[in-house]
Every structure is written in structure tokens, then in C-alpha cells.
Amino acid sequence: DIQLTQSPSFLSASVGDRVTITCRASQGISSHLAWYQQKPGKAPKVLIYSASTLQSGVPSRFSGSGSGTEFTLTISCLQPEDFATYYCEQLKSYPLTFGGGTKVEIK
Amino acid sequence: EVQLMESGGGSVQPGGSLRLSCAASGFTFSNYAMVWVRQAPGKGLEWVSTVLGNGDTTYYADSVQGRFTISRDNSKNTLFLHMTSLTAEDTALYFCARYTRTNVYYFDSWGQGALVTVSS
Numbered sequence: 001d002i003q004l005t006q007s008p009s010f011l012s013a014s015v016g017d018r019v020t021i022t023c024r025a026s027q028g029i030s031s032h033l034a035w036y037q038q039k040p041g042k043a044p045k046v047l048i049y050s051a052s053t054l055q056s057g058v059p060s061r062f063s064g065s066g067s068g069t070e071f072t073l074t075i076s077c078l079q080p081e082d083f084a085t086y087y088c089e090q091l092k093s094y095p096l097t098f099g100g101g102t103k104v105e106i107k
Numbered sequence: 108e109v110q111l112m113e114s115g116g117g118s119v120q121p122g123g124s125l126r127l128s129c130a131a132s133g134f135t136f137s138n139y140a141m142v143w144v145r146q147a148p149g150k151g152l153e154w155v156s157t158v159l160g161n162g163d164t165t166y167y168a169d170s171v172q173g174r175f176t177i178s179r180d181n182s183k184n185t186l187f188l189h190m191t192s193l194t195a196e197d198t199a200l201y202f203c204a205r206y207t208r209t210n211v212y213y214f215d216s217w218g219q220g221a222l223v224t225v226s227s
Binding site: 045 | 151153211215217218
């Protein structure tokens with residue numbers, strides 16, 4: 001099984017900060033990685049797919065990069081509505097797996 | 108507009124069974140693979156199962172293999188998850204999601220979830 005390790009698991013930041021979340025895969029997954037945002041009590045929402053493609057309607061302050069085993073999600077200028085939990089997911093092979101999540105909270 | 112609505116959640120005793128449904132609208136249901144993803148209280152996301160568009164090909168997480176069955180009725184635009192031999196570890200919010208898997212792969216639309224509680 002492909003394990004995904006997200007770091008950090010918790011992040012405290014201020015509005016306007018640049019934030020970077022890392023997702024490392026236990027084996028190469030090419031670019032078969034997606035990033036999701038989840039707010040409390042809500043369903044996840046896709047932000048990025050294929051490691052770096054911004055989903056339609058998602059603000060351009062979100063960006064993704066990486067390939068192989070190391071990936072990053074960057075929020076260039078954190079906004080109040082961005083405080084949430086973020087998950088990476090690999091879709092290279094079954095079982096599909098998610099990272100453990102990164103909770104972004106207000107400093 | 109793509110809409111997914113889960114139903115069938117509830118409270119069940121250990122060893123019991125439950126069937127979840129996910130009603131889909133706003134797209135050609137049979138053209139898409141569908142998945143179930145669950146989230147235990149206060150925990151992260153866990154993929155549970157996938158069924159391809161024709162319903163003939165399915166995949167399961169090891170944690171549910173042999174106990175859960177995913178299926179779909181394309182004539183009724185509905186996805187199902189039949190869960191048996193339930194344990195406390197199956198307590199979670201269960202989401203259905205549409206799985207885009209042409210040249211790109213991701214879960215592009217999600218329902219709001221159905222809560223399953225396994226407790227005596």
C-alpha cells in the first residue's frame with residue numbers, strides 16, 4: 001500500500017501568511033495526487049488535482065507542485081475562509097489513500 | 108449542477124447490517140465511477156470502496172473487504188453500500204463522491220454524508 005505522510009499535522013498562521021503543506025508518498029505516484037479542503041461539518045472539496053492543476057472555481061492563491069514522492073500545497077496569502085483541514089490523496093493505485101491531514105488554525 | 112445525497116445512515120448494534128444509498132443528479136451517472144469515503148469522529152478521511160461506471164468492477168479497502176458490498180443502479184442513478192458484520196470501528200460519516208478518472212484522477216463532487224453509529 002502507498003502511505004502518504006503529511007506535514008505538519010497542525011499549523012497556526014495569520015491572515016496574509018504564506019503557508020506550505022507537504023505530502024510525501026512511500027513510493028512514486030507520478031502526478032496522481034489531489035488536495036482537498038475540509039471545513040468542520042462539511043464534505044471535502046477538491047482544490048488541486050494531478051498534483052498541480054487548480055480545480056475550476058478555486059482561488060489562484062492555492063497552488064500545488066511536485067511529482068514522484070514529494071508534493072506541496074501552497075496558499076500564497078492566507079484568507080479567513082482558508083482556515084480548515086487539508087488532505088492529500090494518491091490515486092495512483094489501490095488501495096487509494098489519504099494523508100493524515102493538516103489543520104490550519106488562526107494564530 | 109451535480110448533486111449527491113446520501114441516505115440510510117443510523118444507529119446499529121455490533122454485528123448488524125445497514126445499507127447506504129447515494130442519489131445522484133445533474134450528470135450522466137453511468138459515465139462515472141463512484142466511491143465511498145468515510146471519516147470516523149475526529150479522524151481523517153479513509154477511502155472505502157470504488158465501483159466503475161458499468162458496475163462490474165469494484166475495489167475495497169482491506170478494512171471492509173468481505174463485509175461491505177458496493178453496487179449501483181444506473182437506471183435509478185443511485186449508488187449503494189451494503190454493510191454487514193459492523194463493528195464500532197465502522198462508526199463514521201460516510202460520503203459518496205464522484206470519481207473523475209479519464210486522463211485525470213480525483214473525487215470532484217461529494218455528498219454531505221450519512222452518519223453510521225455502531226453501538227450496543
